[in-house]
Amino acid sequence: xxILIVNGPNLNRLGSREPGIYGHTTMEECVxxxxxxxPEVELEYYQSNVEGFLIDRLQVAEGCVDGVVLxxxxxxxxxxxxxxxxxxxxxxxxxxxxxxxxxxxxxxxxSLIAAACRGVIAGFGMDSYxxxxxxxxxxxxxxx
Ligand code: DQA
Numbered sequence: 001x002x003i004l005i006v007n008g009p010n011l012n013r014l015g016s017r018e019p020g021i022y023g024h025t026t027m028e029e030c031v032x033x034x035x036x037x038x039p040e041v042e043l044e045y046y047q048s049n050v051e052g053f054l055i056d057r058l059q060v061a062e063g064c065v066d067g068v069v070l071x072x073x074x075x076x077x078x079x080x081x082x083x084x085x086x087x088x089x090x091x092x093x094x095x096x097x098x099x100x101x102x103x104x105x106x107x108x109x110x111s112l113i114a115a116a117c118r119g120v121i122a123g124f125g126m127d128s129y130x131x132x133x134x135x136x137x138x139x140x141x142x143x144x
Contacts, residue, residue, distance in 0.1 A: 001040065002065040003136055005031065005129060007047040008054055008073035014098075014126075021099050025126045034133060041133065051075055055085040058093075067136035068093040069129060076101075076111050086116035092139055096132040097122035 007027060010017060015026035031045045044065065046057045054072065061068055070093050075082055086093045093116070100123030101108040114120050118139065121131045 001137065001140055002042040002044070003067050003069060003133055004044045004046065004057075004061050004065045005034075005069045005071075005132075006054060006057055007045075007071050008051075008075045009049040011071060011073050012047050012049070023098070023125055030126045030129055034130060037130065038133060038137070041137065043133070051079060051081060055081060058082075058085045058089060062089050062091060065091060066140050067091055069096055069132035069136065070094065070113070070117070071096045071098070071129075072113055076113055077107055079112055083113050083116045086113055092118040092136060094118055094132040094135050095120045095122075096128040098125055098128055099123060 011027060014022055015024055027045070027047065031043060035043050048054050048057070054075065058068065068091060072079065072082055072095070076095070076097070095111065095114055095117040102122070111120070119135060121128045121135065124131055
């Protein structure tokens, strides 16, 4: 099974970015821990601060991976283009957030991508990524 984790803007700064909200773990540490925990899953990781590059990466994923864990960062709240890109895919996409976006500023309460995703996980710190991967593993097993 192949899973792609995609991170949007500013998530390259995890570990040092607002640690009170996002913690001290870097994404490299998180991906290494996930690879160790799920040796049966081939995990790919991609990050970009550029909306169009995220869309390009999602489009290329079609047919090549079994599912996508997507933390679109701030584009979650603004991007119709990402919504459309996700809708165009047949592979399941799980929206994840490290923080509980619903307990934060009002502009973070709305997700423009949630309706296009299979489900949403938010508020479990870096563990949100693990939960996203587990959701996709379950979906994949159900389909077999
Ligand atoms: C985030 C929440 C977003 O509102 C924010 O813009 C991010 C990170 C999260 O993982 O909690 O960049 O997606």
